[in-house]
Amino acid sequence: MADYGFPKTTRLLSAEDYKAVFSNSQFKASCRHILVLAISNDCQHSRLGLVIAKKHISKAVQRNKVKRIIRDSFRLHQDTLAGLDLVVLARKDADKLGNPQLRDKIQKLWKELADKLARANN
RNA sequence: AGAGUCAGCUGGGCAAUUGCUGUAGAUAGCUCUUCGUUUAUCGCAUAGCGUUAGAUGAGGAAAUUUAUAGAGGAAAGUCCGGGCUCCAUAGAGCAGAGUGCCAGGUAACGCCUGGGGGGUGAGAACCCACGGCUAGUGCAGCAGAAAAUAAACCGCCAGAUUACUUUCGAGUAUCAGGUAAGGGUGAAAUGGUGCGGUAAGAGCGCACCGCGCGACUGGUAACAGUUCGUGGCAAUGUAAACCCCACUCCGGAGCAAGGCCAAAUAGGGAUCUAAUGAUGCGGCUCGUAUCGGAUCCGGGUAGGCCGCUAGAAAUCUGUGGCGACGCAGAUUGAAGAUGAAUAAUUGUCCUCGACAGAACCCGGCUUAUAGGCUGACUCUUCUU
């Protein structure tokens, strides 16, 4: 049975972690509203970081909502992305999507990343 | 029944599954770690100190699990007022900033309550930066004759040793005057109506109204008055113009304040040390400065911890007060994150869910806000 928890070990915590992902990102996946960067890490599991800029989503309620949905989706799909440090950036108008649409989009991006990872390992 | 005014409350509910953060407890001693006791081992300068490994006791982290709590009325804007913290600081004044009818409330306020005055509305009610331009200084474009110690453009008026005309009444022009009743300009033109008065007029005089000043009465006061006296009126607007008056603040920053622990790297200070070393100053010795190693010390970055939520607290009761609010008693423990929790999915119900997310904490103000509920009051219509 897969572990669907989201404890602190599966998050990016310090500024250095983020810096590492930004400066040498190995994998990329994006759509109109979301961009995902990733590098492989030394852990067994994957780790998630979120960058939701105030510039792109102006209202705090909307920012929180987007973060929650992405986090929840990551929680349910993290077993397919093992060994990656991920940073998810929200682009403009990401808050205009409905909850189910946002969910679909992020799921597709997870899948794309998983494929790329498999290809790189082979 | 309809229309409306004010005040208060609420801000989707239920169920299942999967998650997050705090707090309290439990678990196994499988993982990491701190301190102590003890056994073995190895090293050395050997009553000792240190290395490594094991056993054991206590604590912490992480993990698993159970219970429990978990955004707002505005959490927002940052427009005011405080608490708290640090730095600065003899005291007083000037300067500066703010407030501005009166009284009270408050930790304090630019907030609130009650009262006064003015305005809006049929009314319940609502709105008002509401001290002073009779302390001084300034400003008032254009238009208009004149714009602030008033003023004569048109008009009106009697006069003249004047000129012309003449129907001999006077008229026109000119001169030097009087006049603020009428005209037009302007946002604004120096009380209103009537009577008298006059050459024409004029607060020039009078009556009433309005206004100023003083007294009296009521009121803590602002202020009010079918009161009395007095002044012919002197007093245009503007203080969100300078300013005057009264009161308040009066050093500065803000939890990214501030305090504690503290790696790596670089650098600082103190002590010891050896080649009796190297380099610079110097012709050489002496001297002096720098350079090596070890130990200790303090500052301090990354990072971590505290600050952090029990407070001008909430609720209820009693009591004083018209009220804001005060006082007394009882009860309650109610978010505290830090790449930042408080949710997601599914089902279901209804009226189909607005504005919107704590970040040190309070008191206000302002702005945004779907719908629902309660109470008090006003007006209109109908019925009894």
Next chain:
RNA sequence: AGGCGCGUAACUCAGUUGGUUAGAGUGCUACCAUGACAUGGUAGAAGUCGACAGUUCGAAUCUGUCCGUGCCUA
């Protein structure tokens, strides 16, 4: 979160303190000059001064409240 500043022509800025006329440069349009283009010359258009209230006879300017935008503090 806390603390500062700025909104004026399409663009870059004056004017705001001290109230009564909105101005400069670049760009744009038309014409002149040239065989043509650039340069040059002449003329012209373009602004509810971020929005809404208030004070005033009168507001880009004074006062208040919102909106947008930028910067600083780890």
